Amino acid sequence: MEQYVIKGGNPLVGEVEIGGAKNAALAILSAAVMADETITIENVPNVRDVNVLLNAIQEIGAMVERPDAHTVKINGSFIRDMNVDNEYIRKIRASYYLIGALLGKYKRAEVALPGGCDIGSRPIDLHIKGFKALGAAVDIRHGLVRASADRLRGTHIYLDKSSVGASINIMMAAAMAEGKTIIENAAKEPHVVDVANFLNSMGANIRGAGTDVIRIVGVERLHKTEYSIIPDQIEAGTFMLAAAATKGDITVRNVIPKHLEATSAKLLEVGCEVEEFDDAVRVVASRRLHHTQVTTLPYPGFPTDMQPQMAVVLGISEGTSTVTESIFENRFKYVDELTRMGASIKVEGNIAIITGVEQLTGARLNALDLRAGAALVIAALAAEGISVVDDIYYIERGYEEFEKKLSSLGAMIEKVSTEKEIQKFSLKVS
Ligand code: EPZ
DSSP: OOEEEEEOOOOOEEEEEOOBOHHHHHHHHHHGGGSSSEEEEESOOOOHHHHHHHHHHHHTTOEEEEEETTEEEEEGGGOOOOEEOOTTGGGOGGGGHHHHHHHHHHSEEEEEOOOOOOSSOOOOHHHHHHHHHTTOEEEEETTEEEEEOSOOBOOEEEOSSOOHHHHHHHHHHHHTSBSEEEEESOOOOHHHHHHHHHHHHTTOEEEOBTBSEEEEEOOSOOOOOEEEOOBOHHHHHHHHHHHHHTTOEEEEESOOGGGGHHHHHHHHHHTOEEEEOSSEEEEEOOSOOBOOEEEBOSTTSBOGGGHHHHHHHHHTSBSEEEEEOOSOTTOOTTHHHHHHTTOEEEEETTEEEEEOOSOOBOOEEEOOSHHHHHHHHHHHHHSBSEEEEEOTHHHHTTOTTHHHHHHHTTOEEEEEOSHHHHHHHHHHHO
16 A cells, blocks of 8 residues: 655645646546547546556447647547446546546446545435436446336426536436537536536537526537647645645646636735746745635636635644635544644534644654645645655545655655565654
8 A cells, every 4th residue: 555655844835737627627628539530639637547447438338549648539430338347437527527428429338336535425316317307217226227218308407506517427328318418506516517618529519508507408429629728726735735735836827817816816825925827836935824704616717626725724824724625524534633733623513623733743644645644734734743654545546646746846755565664764854
């Protein structure tokens, strides 16, 4: 099992290049199987969840090529199997996108019920509601979601919650249904727009993505395209908060500053300097930051995927802050780990009440999920002394070369896999 060993205390300074958005990539790679021609996708992040999905896409017969680490070519004309199930795919959430893609194209799909990070109950009832409204029969048996239809017909769907996954999944199936579909209360996240743009570049007819009403007119077939995925707003935000927590000065490059506005606004509020350029954002924290209130909300609100990282920053800022989690019911599990580093955080329902402490101290920590794992790394970088973060498998699901990017900013961090290596690191840095 690999771990990160980290010595905290260095301000992180420098520039870091942000990769393609993981959550856009997972949907776009799935949608790529809908054409019978070769699709080329660039700016694909080389992270574990993406690789698991590509493996599954290959297993059902599609051609998958990787001319370089960040470019993927997919040709769905070779698909012979509509059954997606292996021990890995069951662990990732985004496997559900293959239901929408295969159902849209072949009118049939059988996909293992998705897993993903344990951040609360994560139903897929809205996805199923959408597929049924399009005319599919859907059931769940033996851990598989099975959807099939003689034909899919355009329909009017209202989403009870503005779910990112359901909006994208229904959009994919509807792209190849007969007639017009309207999705109301659709999610407005940048990756919903990116998937719509990608499908349109394949010949789909989708309008309104980025607003809460998406209109889709189904087409008979989709064709080849070349497409580059948008930058990862959460990876970028994570580095911005790492600058804040370590009193550093980081410029995130290859980003769309507009997608980062909620994070930038909170950083300004707590006392950072934030400078926006065309495709970069610089965050400087030159003194102790102060408290604020944060509530996670669908885009353009503060992202739930930045909530644990923000809690770390507030955990060492002056005064009492609150963080309200309104999207997922169980996304505060990392608080116990921060407490072991000396943080003072009390969770009441979906609110964390954080009293900032002067200094965190290094400890042995568990990365409990992807973003919680990233948050613990930030905490360890800001803390006094040495920390070990176990289970970095979770972090590698969504961050490419995290430790290398952090090292290039001056962090003392190494990926290790034995106690001996941890001791060696400790001797080296002390
Ligand atoms: C996506 O999850 C992301 N995952 C998550 O990324 C992210 O936290 C989340 O969107 C919110 O932005 C992927 O893109 C693979 P939702 P998703 O459907 O699609 C409820 C990360 O760290 N809901 O927008 O599963 C749900 O319980 C992660 O990268 C239903 O009730 O999220 C939640 O309260 C983890 N029924 C809310 O909607 C449904 O059928 C929003 O969830 C679907 C969702």
